[in-house]
Amino acid sequence: MPTLFTRIIDGELPGRFVWADDLAVVVLTIAPITDGHALVIPRAEVEQLTDAPDDLLAHLATVAKTVGRAQQAAWGAPRAALLVAGFEIPHLHLHVLPAWDESSLSFSRARTDVPAAELDAAATRLRDALVDAGHGAHVPPDASSPRL
Template sequence: MSTIFSKIVSGEAPAYKVAESNDYLAFLDVRPLAHGHVLVIPKKETDYIFDIHDDEYMGMWVFAKIVGQGIKKVFPCRKVGIAVVGLEVAHTHIHLIPLNNVDDMNFGRPKLELTDDELTTIAESIREAISEVTHSANS
């Protein structure tokens, strides 16, 4: 079975990528709850987060932390919320969502409809912020 996320990993489907490593990928949710809503996935397709190997699980959270730091630099918020739902796409993924109140993470509310230009600009901004975060961490 090949999910839309696996197609993004292979390049068969487009995505607004914000970060990538050998094992993980972070890209914008195209139907976000908030500006800066990012999905973090392992490149290896596994449906359920608790079925992935421990080292892959821990690596994904470290990767998500770096992405979250970049999101927070671009979208000032009280916190970057984390959700693992996994019901719509059978490929493990973590939602990272800028939060100022609890309702910002209500998946039942209407999603934003952003233009290609808006999504491109947001992705570029987060990529730049992540680059700054990782550069300062390595200095």
């Protein structure tokens, strides 16, 4: 049975895509800890961090770094944070978010009541920052599709 993330990647469920390549996609989470909080997800259904092949994990980390730099530029954050937990969905994903301090890194701060328009605006802001940084080739032309 496909995971929730596979269903999003396959277009069965909606997602706000900001990055796509042959190995991974990046979508904004619907429960952001900070504005611009994104998830780097491998296209392959890898259950958890320790199951990932080294080359895939290296690719995900590189994408996370690129997205983190764009988040810093878009939100003026002093840091980009990377969190890996994976308890809620059995499909490896890296949380990347603009961060101002360690207190902003707690999942207890995740907001589940963010209006769709605000999430859409954050996706546009991050997509624009990625394009401005020279990564337009990996920004899908439509935020609702993981296709390039």
